[in-house]
Amino acid sequence: MTSNPLPASTCRTAGCTLTGALSVVTQVTDTVTVVHGPGGCTHHNFSLLSATALDNGRPALPPLVSTDLRETDIVFGGEEALDRTLTRVMNGNPGAIFVLSTCIVETIGDDIEKICQAQQGCPVIIVPTAGFLGGSFQAGVNNALIALAAMAESSAPNGRVNLIGEKNLEYEVEENYAEVSRLLSLLGLSVNLRFVRNITTDEIARLGAARLNVLRDPALIPVGEYLNSRFGTPYITGFPIGLSGNSSFLAEVAKTCGINGTDAVTRERAREGELLEKFHDLAGEGVFFSPLPPDPEGRIAARDLARNVGLRFSDQGNPVPVPVIPPVGLAGTERLLHRWRRAIFA
């Protein structure tokens, strides 16, 4: 059980299991998601998802429907409410319907599978999301990705690369995508499928065609393993993190795909040096991290970066922010260094 209430420990990607799963399934644009539970479970997620879409410059209302359970449904069972809602949603001819369970319907024991199996018209996919069963935001993401992957069939290999589990609720999701795409292109690789960001159900069919899956971070290893067992696709465990992340990412991708990446790695190392040079004015300045990020990987990356640019750690120094989610690649690192510079010379 998480018991750290500090604001530093909170971020958009630390909500409940339902939020994690919704951050995935609502990115399949031709589908509708039914949240089987009280209205509030849907409402606060709807608000978060629409606000995030707005922040990321793509205003869109998430296709979410609640079965809106009331006390009588809890006492007598919510299966009728689910059946009614699914029938109504089915009339809109979606590409698929996702059914997400909530804590309360798992408590009262609704037979969700029976109700979903009885529906005809489009695929109805159940994603287990009752957080009280021990699930976290990440469990919701993983469960949703695995449930969606089950829709894909084996297809002919196309030599491209899947990005698995991008953090759709982070501000920098598109910038991070651009950075990873750029790195892949240095090795002559291109993106096959963003699984899952802004895709349709038809596009899921090519999930198994990729030669490599790049997981967004190591928490997605169960998804990587699942895809490996389904399609035989190898995976690497994360996006490039921190200053030297790009060169090591390139080396790992090249090795996994059997490509000679020496030139690309050499060029990227040179760019790392150039970046440090751009921020040489920070050398010798005293700083401390405020707030300290809870994620050890983020702390290590931030400390390494600070040392590399010559910052001194000092309680009397300037407080500099460290994002909860570590910066991706050189682009993310440069963004962070700009923030530090503003904080130090403000």
Add this chain to the structure above:
Amino acid sequence: MKQIALYGKGGIGKSTTSANLSAALSLAGHSVLQIGCDPKRDSTRMLMAGRLIPTVMDLVRERGASAVTPQDVVFTGFHGVRCVEAGGPEPGVGCAGRGIIATFQLLEKFGTLTGDIIVYDVLGDVVCGGFAMPMREGYAQEVYLVTSGELMSLYAANNICKAIQRLAARPKSRCRIAGVICNAKNMPREEELVAEFARRVNSHLIQYIPRDRTVQLAELDRKTVIEYDPASEQAQRYRDLAARVMENSRLTIPTPLEIDDLESLARQYV
């Protein structure tokens, strides 16, 4: 106003005891409300001449809570005893515990929980917070355990002691054990065993009710024993129980037994 709850193992005779107790209390001049807290809804049947009255939960399901009135759920039975059945879902779906909570909230809103005495007839065992509702703040403050000398019913009674002990620890709680009713199977030394069990859990045997054919005959006639054969010895037992319940002021926090102790206790009386 007294508020009492009868708890005990399924099939031990809580509804029979409750209905006869309510009938006797009413004849003694008290204003009585009996609330059946079980989806089976058979608590008040003998007070209603065999009629299964509509339950609070059925009406809430059919009409919605806002369309239910006190007149829809409170029925007057034998000698003016007011009867309510909580009801609940079909077996195997939903949450009957939440149904009990919803019923209590509705009855409280109606102002129904009045009278000289309210008898809460609760289902077999305390399986979740919903079924502990009658024990919670402001509701039943006096819990009577109905048990025979059989080990399984003593197990259930002992479990309920655990629930009372737990709930009694809450700052606002007034829930206490008020006594043990022995609804006998007519085993040898049964009264002694149940009396000793009561003493060991820091309570007392308030009434011994022997097994009597009159109960079955009365039920076949869809009546309480009090109504069916008021002159019978069994009817007198229930009247005695009613008198003792009204007089009883010995409310304690129980001390449940360990299972091994309970079993060795039962073994002593075999």
